[in-house]
């Protein structure tokens with residue numbers, strides 16, 4: 001027997017909270033997820049003191065839900081935003097190790113919206129996806145952004161990879177925080193690119209409990225409450241796979257299309273096919289495929305090797321009738337540059353040229 005979401009909410013509505021009402025009537029439950037006996041949610045308090053006062057409520061919810069038939073495990077996290085609700089706008093230092101997220105309350109319920117909407121000032125939104133993790137999607141996004149900026153395009157990069165936000169590190173923004181006046185977020189800037197990362201708005205460890213509506217609300221805020229300015233293209237670095245973020249983005253924003261990154265191995269390609277299917281279902285055009293970690297050129301002897309095979313992505317693109325947009329070689333320098341926060345595309349070597357070619361192709365195709 002499995003438990004339903006409605007039954008969980010019914011139980012939570014029985015639990016009184018200090019000050020009157022119950023967990024549900026006071027709208028304290030966020031990101032409720034009920035999946036095969038595992039119940040997870042966040043109790044979101046207005047401030048830290050209220051969160052502490054809610055400890056017995058959390059314990060009672062834990063006890064009551066655990067006792068319900070069909071519930072195997074209950075995970076509850078009680079959180080409070082950085083600033084109390086209704087507090088005057090608070091500006092967080094732009095840099096210098098500020099560790100708290102900006103004061104804008106993020107992860108609210110989504111605002112009703114008729115359908116996918118454009119983002120003011122942003123001409124195109126291009127999602128960068130992959131079926132499988134670790135194929136170099138974030139590396140490609142940061143380098144492509146830099147390559148496009150070097151070719152005179154006005155580029156934004158939204159890091160929506162909530163489970164492993166890596167753009168701040170790859171772009172040399174570690175330790176910096178965006179600022180907020182409580183209404184709008186001032187994004188960061190690096191290598192000619194306007195940058196915002198969902199990860200920078202969250203407290204550590206928060207992403208794991210985020211689900212459906214909460215993610216959708218947060219993504220909506222990233223699109224509409226960030227001062228992106230006038231952009232030719234906004235690149236969105238998606239988490240790997242086919243989940244809530246992909247769904248939310250395509251439902252809420254008018255996405256021009258998606259680029260799928262894959263390595264040439266069969267397993268990566270199978271996952272890439274799944275990602276393509278998902279975008280098809282969401283009616284988001286797939287703009288083409290890119291092969292990453294294609295060829296390895298030995299820095300000592302110049303010998304070319306194909307560690308993960310070669311040409312698999314081009315063949316797959318042809319089979320699916322999709323454009324093959326380009327290939328990026330496997331090179332230790334790509335990783336080192338990413339780790340140092342100076343994307344390789346900001347230099348002049350052969351890999352930078354691969355990214356420049358990819359950027360030029362997108363511009364020529366009217367996609368950036």
Ligand SMILES: Nc1ncnc2c1ncn2[C@@H]1O[C@H](COP(=O)(O)OP(=O)(O)OP(=O)(O)O)[C@@H](O)[C@H]1O
Nearest residue numbers: 133134135136137138139240293329330331334335
């Ligand atoms: N062309 C390349 N040559 C060498 N190393 C690369 C290349 N592309 C990516 N990498 C390295 O591979 C690792 C994974 O890359 P990256 O984080 O971009 O992948 P991802 O697909 O975004 O992963 P995740 O699933 O974590 O989102 C990183 O250490 C990165 O530096």
